[in-house]
Amino acid sequence: MGNKGKILVTGGRGFIGVNLIQPLLQSRDVRVLDNLQRASPTGWQNQAADFFQGDVLEPGSLVPAFTDVPKVIHLAAYGSVVESVADPTSNFAVNVHGTLNVMNAAVEAGVERLIFASTGGALIGDATPPVDERSLPKPISPYGASKLCGEAYCHAFAKSYHLETVCLRFGNVYGPHSAHKKGAVTTFIKALMKDEPIVIYGDGSASRDYIHVEDLGSGIAAALEVPVEGSETFHLASGRETTVLELADILRQVAGKPHHPIHFKAARRGEVSRNFATYEKARCAFGFKPKWRLEDGLAATWEWFISQGEHVFSVEATDS
Template sequence: MCEMNSVGNVPSSILVTGGCGFIGTSLISALLKMSPDLHIRVLDNLSTGSEQDLAGVAIFSRLSVDAAADAQSGVVFIQGDIRDADIAMKSAQGVDCVVHLAANTGVGPSVDDPRLDMDCNVIGTFNMLEAARVNGVRKFIFASSGAPAGEVEPPIHEELPPHPVSPYGASKLAGEGYCSAYYRTFGINTVCLRFGNVYGPRSKRKASVVAKFIRQALHDDVCVIYGDGTQTRDFLYIDDLVQAVVLAIGGSVGGETFQIATGMERTVGEVANIIAKALVRRGVEMQIRHDSPRLGDVKRNFSDTSKAAHMLDWRSQMEVPEGIERTLDWFLGQT
């Protein structure tokens, strides 16, 4: 397991939106290991994660948003939606930091329903930023993506002019824009983290490549690669991502955007083969077929992470083959 560094400046009270999901539960687990007395408020509509997922990493109380606003200790869960401005406002009362993970994620869903994607990722993010402003929250961490950059010659870095291809990229770019405005106008220390293609334990419901292929193979379903498999992504292990979020929470940086990835370009076909070989060693055959490329997908995507290394003192540690082995072990342990 990657070692989680201790960060002394982590605030005592944190709101995590989307905290029942894959990244949220992984972050909460790491934060509580660092500081068991931390007050964590979780806002989630349970569209993807579940209370059982949260219970796997924390003992929590389920409260109404009004009751949760008065809670000052322990882990508290609020079932609610970031698109509801009143719930967003009340959920941020009395916290020191908002980690905004809740979103409509992925290119495919945004192409299928662009309006839903906009409602969640633009209106929802605006609601949380406005809640932070009104409630005097000084730190706001925004989960973004490489998608705002669009079809550009990689490696992607923070100074590239954005040209999003998908509605998802456009909605995340809007979130980044509002974070910039709320830093420069209202003084909230916003930090936008552009996550790579995240994988790892607890990703049982994630729809991206690694988790989807493992899930399909273990159910004896055919794994579909859209296109010829030469499209590239930057695959980031969950522990490395969580460490970046923790450093952003505890650091003094504000008004910045960071690429959080490995800086390594791997094709989807290559990663599928790594998964297939790891499955064979466990007695499982993986069936692969190719289908037409998806609308909104970019051909190449990997990141230059030098800014995060310089300003956050963050670097990824996990190599993809080892990360996939650990992810597979977790999936097999769930069956």
């Protein structure tokens, strides 16, 4: 029995969820709700969390998991920019309607606080970085728009129903248990493992803010306790701008294949050209400070993929 009380994590069988839950279990009773549609194939097998199979699109399936939990971390979503451009309707359903269902369930069950997994880059759009909480959101993809809607409902539910909400805008998250993802770190590592060319969309100058999942988890755990009045928003990022070409280069070095071929393809719609964020507000509010240097975090992630062997190629990739 954890001493800090119960917590429910929606989407807790996904990449971020399985990494987040392990340390949370040291001090809390953790419940997981997931429909397993896009779950990570690794990382949850020996976890002592109570599992509830449910779908955020089916309000009735949420009730048992939400009963008697003071705090909820809402991760369940469709996380791909590219997929959202191809199918904005499904993205809207899970990310907006699903989030509304989760908030309704939270209010109905008397939940005190809901943490919402938002995004930095996709939500802000093509603003000149570094962005922060005062930057004007202007999403350029349906995925970014869906997360902006979620943030709006967080604010509205805090005001209308006294549900405390904390919106956390994640950078590009990487780390172990990400074999099912389709983001740059996972696809570049798989290409290096298979001896296939790394594919970069665009000329490689697009930049992102890569944050290790362990650092992200520390930020999420701290945000469970930070005093908020109604609703607050924080960027959880590394503060470091890295181009996609730099990312590929670091991974080539880490893999011991510095001359591994890179193929360039046309840039994809909906993807922002430059992004990184400052985390000063989170640092001041709850001492957030990422510990992982990108080079070390990528080396550790490479080692994790190698430790999984061929298995990483058999899992169906989902999103970024």
